[in-house]
Amino acid sequence: MNRLAELLDRLSFEPSRNNKLRLMTDYFRSTPDPERGYALAALTGALAFQHAKPGLIRALISERVDPTLFYMSYDYVGDLSETVALLWPEPAKDEAGVGHNRPPLALSEVVTTLATSGKLHLPSILARWLDQLDEIGRWALLKLITGSLRVGVSARLAKTAVGDLGGKEPNEIEEVWHGLAPPYIDLFAWVEGREARPEATDPAPFRPPMLAHPIEEPDLAALNPEDFSAEWKWDGIRMQVVAGHDANGKRVLRMFSRTGEENTHAFPDLAEALAHLPAQDFAIDGELLILREGRVQPFSVLQQRLNRKTVSAKHLADFPAYVRAYDLLSLNGEDLRPLAFRDRRKRLEAFVAAANEPRLDLSPLVHFKTWEELAAARADPASAGAEADAAAVEGVMLKRVDSIYVPGRPKGPWYKWKRDPFNVDAVMMYAQRGHGKRSSFYSDYTFGVWRDGESGDELVPVGKAYSGITDEELARLDRYVRNHTINRFGPVREVEYNSDKGLVLEIAFEGINWSSRHKSGIALRFPRINRIRWDKPPKDADRIGVLEALLKEREPA
Amino acid sequence: MRGSDLLKTTPAGLYCAAGNFHIDPLRPVKRALITHGHSDHARAGHDSVLATHETLAIMAARCGAEFAGTTQTAAYGERISIDGLTVSFHPAGHVLGSAQICIESKGLRVVISGDYKTMRDPTCAPFELVPCDVFISEATFGLPVFRHPDAAHEIARLIDSCRLFPERAHLVGAYSLGKAQRIMALVREAGWERPIYIHGTMEKLTRLYESEGIDLGEIVRVTGPERPKLGGEIVICPPSALQELWSRRFHEPVPAFASGWMRVRARARQRGVELPLVISDHADWDELCETVLATGCSELWVTHGEEDALVHWATGQGLAARPLHLIGYGEEEVEDLEPEKPAGEAGPALI
The missing domain is CATH 3.40.50.10890 (Rossmann fold)
Structure with a gap:
């Protein structure tokens, strides 16, 4: 537990992905089974503890610490688990067995004990553990059991770190992952080359998806349009739907996100519909969309259905989920991935037709002979077949007709040609220091556009951008911020901005939504700096009306 | 005689009227007794300064040899008479040359801790416990969440x-x-x-x-x-x-x-x-509490830091405790960083 606690502590402060990987790989290499396996489960979110609630932790500390001192401490620290971890009184040595024969607390003991103990015994068990640990250990334990471990590590990154132990790609780990359970002894044995690959016994396993490289118009000239098939790039979320049968012949249907996280429970309406398809076993690759009266809704509508712990009946009715299929990876025990795209597409068309299920439809092909024709379709999807769904199209996908389905992002077979981004000229208002390599640079910029204020024009912030610029531009912007600071708020600086003085940034963004969380009522998607307009006076920057008009245009009719 | 007869708070800091001296004064005064060399405690411009040999050397290094009109060295433990009072300096374990200052008058003993720690530090003399009637403590880390590890x-x-x-x-x-x-x-x-x-x-x-x-x-x-x-x-x-x-x-x-x-x-x-x-030169919560009790004091004054929690605790221990609300200490992190201009970077904003 101590080693894991130190790992979690360090991860929580480390901003760089590669350095996080190294910290985790170093831990997995130097920690024995089964401890590292349970740690992997913790990092991938595979551990869940039912009964450890904040109220219990509060009760434990109130028995041990003066309430005024607790209140002052909590007020200062601001986080309950952390406050309790720091406040927990050190037990007298012989009471806790510290420094005696008892081995240090292991995560495996925590996991197995919590799995078998009832709610009644939890307070005394937890208190005994807290007595044995130091500040960092207590913090890690409390964060783990309350399920609020936030150390900036995705399940995918943790699996990548395991793969790095033995030169395995993360996709190879994903292939076997869903058949495994903590503490993953067989997984580590295989990665370290000591044993054979674990048998995938999962009746409905996740298959790591194939991803596309971005492409721009000039690059198309080198490609032959006859080699490619095109379809719309839908602005939903990537979804894999897998059906199979378990050892008892019971049907299993699962839905996975792009990263292999199962989200079946979030879409019971869709799962219910797809569980009754005539085909026995299958794996569909497609896009999760919300449709109303046959029309695809923009991403902002889908967002309201995502990230909910429970889905109410009203939500199911207001946000009906659909899957728009674009690939078929397996059918009735046959792995279709080695087939060419054109052959998989034929199988997919037949599959969708046979299914005859309203919640499942086919992503239509976009027909074209030349790149110019495709460019025209991309510029105006509504006239090129997408019709009323055009607002949910965010570009076109290009797939080589002879391409087999390869997990990961191979260079060549698939491309995404995104719709041109939107642009707005905005004025820099605040700048914040970045992290990691950029920690000495003011690299995150809040920008605003003009609106009518009580006393004339005023700037209202509409977003924050921290990418899109070269290192030289970053150095120049950093200097600009330092030389034009008018206020400091901790790591944030306010820069000079008014109609005559200030810096205009041309911001590119992918989409725009209404937002109640932003002062302007508007949120931009993926904003980044397209150009720095050193030449442009701030008074010529855009007004909020430009963005509002864009929003209304994209509003579903 | 009570502690408040001997010492009072003034805008320049703690002042002892009987000896006509200030302790760690915030502005230039006639006679200053300095606990240690951090810039929030040791300022230049006093007429005379009494401090340990190391603290005087640190002040000279930081502010120049002319940092005070006259200086006088106090050896640890040496009893020095000032206008009928007895003053002595004792190791505080904070930094090189740091001292607690003990003032004795008519059977009353007051100890001003300055900044201190009781944990081991290989670069300075270890903290010496000085029994006293009134203990004047810092409370930089005066909350029970602060417990410094080894x-x-x-x-x-x-x-x-x-x-x-x-x-x-x-x-x-x-x-x-x-x-x-x-x-x-x-x-x-x-x-x-x-x-x-x-x-x-x-x-x-x-x-x-x-x-x-x-x-x-x-x-x-x-x-x-x-x-x-x-x-x-x-x-x-x-x-x-x-x-x-x-x-x-x-x-x-x-x-x-x-x-x-x-x-x-x-x-x-x-x-x-x-x-x-987590490495500190200040006493953590446990050190503060242990030290206060070990001095045997009946009265605790808290100079700066998180004084409310320490005062609350001490009151619960039956001590007469009060915060002094001294302003201007605890800023040792605001340091004299010499501006450095690398070639090609016009950066006026070095803090």
Whole structure:
């Protein structure tokens, strides 16, 4: 537990992905089974503890610490688990067995004990553990059991770190992952080359998806349009739907996100519909969309259905989920991935037709002979077949007709040609220091556009951008911020901005939504700096009306 | 005689009318008794200064030889008469030369702790417990969430990180007086034999420590062209340098910060610290409580820091406790970072 606690502590402060990987790989290499396996489960979110609630932790500390001192401490620290971890009184040595024969607390003991103990015994068990640990250990334990471990590590990154132990790609780990359970002894044995690959016994396993490289118009000239098939790039979320049968012949249907996280429970309406398809076993690759009266809704509508712990009946009715299929990876025990795209597409068309299920439809092909024709379709999807769904199209996908389905992002077979981004000229208002390599640079910029204020024009912030610029531009912007600071708020600086003085940034963004969380009522998607307009006076920057008009245009009719 | 007859708070700080002297005054006064050399306690411009030999040397190094009209050295334990009072200086364990000041008058004994710690520190004399009637304590870390771990454990984490990231320089933010030299000594105790690199502003005080007989091993001032080549090395700098232009020339540095504040995660995050090291030169909560009780005092005055919690606790222990609300102390982190202008970078905004 101590080693894991130190790992979690360090991860929580480390901003760089590669350095996080190294910290985790170093831990997995130097920690024995089964401890590292349970740690992997913790990092991938595979551990869940039912009964450890904040109220219990509060009760434990109130028995041990003066309430005024607790209140002052909590007020200062601001986080309950952390406050309790720091406040927990050190037990007298012989009471806790510290420094005696008892081995240090292991995560495996925590996991197995919590799995078998009832709610009644939890307070005394937890208190005994807290007595044995130091500040960092207590913090890690409390964060783990309350399920609020936030150390900036995705399940995918943790699996990548395991793969790095033995030169395995993360996709190879994903292939076997869903058949495994903590503490993953067989997984580590295989990665370290000591044993054979674990048998995938999962009746409905996740298959790591194939991803596309971005492409721009000039690059198309080198490609032959006859080699490619095109379809719309839908602005939903990537979804894999897998059906199979378990050892008892019971049907299993699962839905996975792009990263292999199962989200079946979030879409019971869709799962219910797809569980009754005539085909026995299958794996569909497609896009999760919300449709109303046959029309695809923009991403902002889908967002309201995502990230909910429970889905109410009203939500199911207001946000009906659909899957728009674009690939078929397996059918009735046959792995279709080695087939060419054109052959998989034929199988997919037949599959969708046979299914005859309203919640499942086919992503239509976009027909074209030349790149110019495709460019025209991309510029105006509504006239090129997408019709009323055009607002949910965010570009076109290009797939080589002879391409087999390869997990990961191979260079060549698939491309995404995104719709041109939107642009707005905005004025820099605040700048914040970045992290990691950029920690000495003011690299995150809040920008605003003009609106009518009580006393004339005023700037209202509409977003924050921290990418899109070269290192030289970053150095120049950093200097600009330092030389034009008018206020400091901790790591944030306010820069000079008014109609005559200030810096205009041309911001590119992918989409725009209404937002109640932003002062302007508007949120931009993926904003980044397209150009720095050193030449442009701030008074010529855009007004909020430009963005509002864009929003209304994209509003579903 | 009561403590409040002997000492009162004035805008210039704690004042003893009977001896006509101030302790750690915030503005120039006639006669100043100085507990230690941090810039928030030791200011220039007094007519006369009484302090330990080391504190006087530190003040001269920081403010120039003319920092006061006249100076007088107080040896630890020496009893000095001032206008009928007896004054003595006792080790406070905070930094080199740091002292508690004991004032005795007509059977009443008052001890002003200054900043102190009771934990081990290889670079200064250990804290000496002085029994007293009135104890005047700091409370920088006066909340029970502050319990400093064994400093050796924190140093082991630093060295472990240098092993894991041998291409990244480890920049350790530390106050130039005391903390920096303590880190150096602790790193040596942990068996680190390579040179330890320092920011230019630390050189003067580090050499002063060495001239006082404290062995710190090979200490090298970092020069510009070297910076990208210091992967896996320990580089000690003032905390403010971590976020300034100076740190930029290192290759993907690990920003570390040695301070008691690092115990609270949000504090570390706010400063962009990636390797927080909980090492402090101030007493933690347990040390504060133990020390207050051990002095046997019946009255506790708290000078600065998180005084409310300590006063609450002491009242519960049956002591007469009150906060002094002295303003102007506890700012030792606002340090004199010499502006450094690398070629080609016009940066007027060095803090």
